[in-house]
Amino acid sequence: MNKPRIIFSSALAAIITNAFIVIITVWAELSAPLKDWLKNFSGHHWTSKSIFSFLLFMIIAALLYFLSSQSGENRLKRILIFLLISIVLGVIIITAFYTGHHFQLF
Amino acid sequence: MDIIAFLQSKPVLIGFHLGFAIIGIDAFLWLFGKFKNPGDSRRSRIITAAIGVAAFIASWFIGGYYYVVYYGALVKPIIKSGFAPWAHNIAMETKEHIFLFIFPLAMTVLAVTLLDKKELEQFKLRRLVLWLSGAVAGLGLLIGALGFIISAAARWG
Numbered sequence: 001m002n003k004p005r006i007i008f009s010s011a012l013a014a015i016i017t018n019a020f021i022v023i024i025t026v027w028a029e030l031s032a033p034l035k036d037w038l039k040n041f042s043g044h045h046w047t048s049k050s051i052f053s054f055l056l057f058m059i060i061a062a063l064l065y066f067l068s069s070q071s072g073e074n075r076l077k078r079i080l081i082f083l084l085i086s087i088v089l090g091v092i093i094i095t096a097f098y099t100g101h102h103f104q105l106f
Numbered sequence: 107m108d109i110i111a112f113l114q115s116k117p118v119l120i121g122f123h124l125g126f127a128i129i130g131i132d133a134f135l136w137l138f139g140k141f142k143n144p145g146d147s148r149r150s151r152i153i154t155a156a157i158g159v160a161a162f163i164a165s166w167f168i169g170g171y172y173y174v175v176y177y178g179a180l181v182k183p184i185i186k187s188g189f190a191p192w193a194h195n196i197a198m199e200t201k202e203h204i205f206l207f208i209f210p211l212a213m214t215v216l217a218v219t220l221l222d223k224k225e226l227e228q229f230k231l232r233r234l235v236l237w238l239s240g241a242v243a244g245l246g247l248l249i250g251a252l253g254f255i256i257s258a259a260a261r262w263g
Contacts, residue, residue, distance in 0.1 A: 003220045004229070010217040014210030021206045044174045046202055050166070057210045076229050080238060083214060087207055087241055091248070095200045102195040 002065075004076055009064035011079040017057040018086045022093050024049055029101060116176055123169035124253070126161045130208075131246035133158030134215070138239040141232065148222045155216040158242070162208050173202065185259045193259030201252035204245065212242050 028035040028045060038045035100106055112118060137154045140146040177198075185194040215238050218231065226232050 001220075003217075003225065006220060007214065007217045010210075010214040014214050017210045018207055021203060025203045044178075047170065047174055049203070050170060050206060053206045054209065057213070061213075077231060077234060080214070080218075080231065080234050083211065084234075084237055084241060087211060087245065090207055091200075091204050091245070094203050095196070098196045098199040101199075102192050 005065055005068060005070075007076055008079055009061045009068065011076075011083045012064055013057050013061035015079075015083055015086045016060055017053050018083075018090045020056055021049065021053050022090050024052070025094060026097050029097070030106075114171075116172065116180075119168055119172040119176075123165050123172060124250075126165035126168065127246055127250065130158045130161035130165060130212070131243050131250070133161060134212070134239050134242040134246070137215070137219070138236055138243065141226075141235050141239060144223060148219070151219040152216070155212070155219045159209075159212045159216050162212055162246070166205065166209065169205075181256075181260050185256070188259060188262075190259040193256050197252045197255045197259075201249050201256065205249055208242065208245055208249075211238070211245070215239055215242055 024034075024038075028038055028049075035045050038048040041048040042051060133154050137151060137158065140151050140154060182194055182198075185191060185198075215235070218235050218238065221229070221231070226235065
């Protein structure tokens with residue numbers, strides 16, 4: 001078990017998953033066909049987003065771990081800082097988007 | 107009322123959703139303390155993080171069931187027709203989506219707990235892992251505060 005590679009794979013997969021959640025959330029609010037597709041996939045758009053985000057994280061983390069040849073030791077600190085930044089940005093973007101949407105700014 | 111019907115009732119679902127979320131938040135706050143205290147073992151950090159991840163998964167499933175089955179049909183119309191429709195449009199929409207950030211973040215913190223004290227020092231992650239554990243707990247608390255706003259809006263219109 002390569003511990004640095006597990007952490008690196010998980011952190012990068014988390015960043016990609018966070019980006020996916022933000023993009024699919026904003027896109028689905030602005031595109032009725034996409035939101036309908038998400039609803040039809042599982043019965044509820046949020047359930048579909050939950051399933052896709054879970055699968056995306058697990059699959060990307062596993063792929064990165066098994067396919068990467070580098071241990072990731074030197075990149076651990078940087079990737080974890082990017083993960084923290086992605087969380088803060090994700091919360092800000094989603095909050096700002098729904099606030100703007102409520103006040104019909106877009 | 108059989109046990110399945112009891113478990114599927116709205117107050118029980120809300121109680122378990124909140125209860126598991128509190129266990130998850132507390133576990134990551136506890137983990138924060140464990141990372142601050144150099145004397146704590148790697149095994150105890152792994153167990154604490156695993157309890158936190160499991161609790162957040164349980165909260166995700168139970169809250170999701172309540173949200174999909176009851177919230178849209180019973181609670182959302184009350185909030186949308188009341189004096190604070192923003193409680194759904196902003197607070198609920200934000201809450202349900204930022205909740206999805208918790209699982210990947212918590213899993214990554216769980217992965218970091220695999221490192222022993224020496225490796226944490228070697229990779230210079232001691233301070234960063236405090237931020238990461240705090241971020242999981244902070245995100246959970248933010249989601250809890252949004253939940254309070256939504257419940258208040260539903261109760262008082």
